[in-house]
Amino acid sequence: MGTIGVLIFFAVIGAVICAKARSAGGAVAFAAIAVVLFVATPAGAGLPGMLLDFVSSVSQASQPLTGESEAVG
Numbered sequence: 001m002g003t004i005g006v007l008i009f010f011a012v013i014g015a016v017i018c019a020k021a022r023s024a025g026g027a028v029a030f031a032a033i034a035v036v037l038f039v040a041t042p043a044g045a046g047l048p049g050m051l052l053d054f055v056s057s058v059s060q061a062s063q064p065l066t067g068e069s070e071a072v073g
Contacts, residue, residue: 008037 011034018026038044 004037004041008034008041011037 011030015027015030015034018024018030039047
């Protein structure tokens with residue numbers, strides 16, 4: 001478990017270095033690697049499900065309500 005933590009740390013540091021050097025592509029690549037490594041750990045295993053629930057909640061909240069009473073005018 002310690003090895004993957006070190007890899008995540010270096011991926012985050014790589015993303016920060018690329019961002020400071022204004023290399024957007026490199027920063028995105030390092031950040032994506034860090035997220036993939038984090039999801040592979042037991043601590044991050046619930047992240048995809050949590051994001052799915054969040055997107056589902058936002059989708060439900062953005063749908064128009066049905067059965068509203070019509071405005072009198």
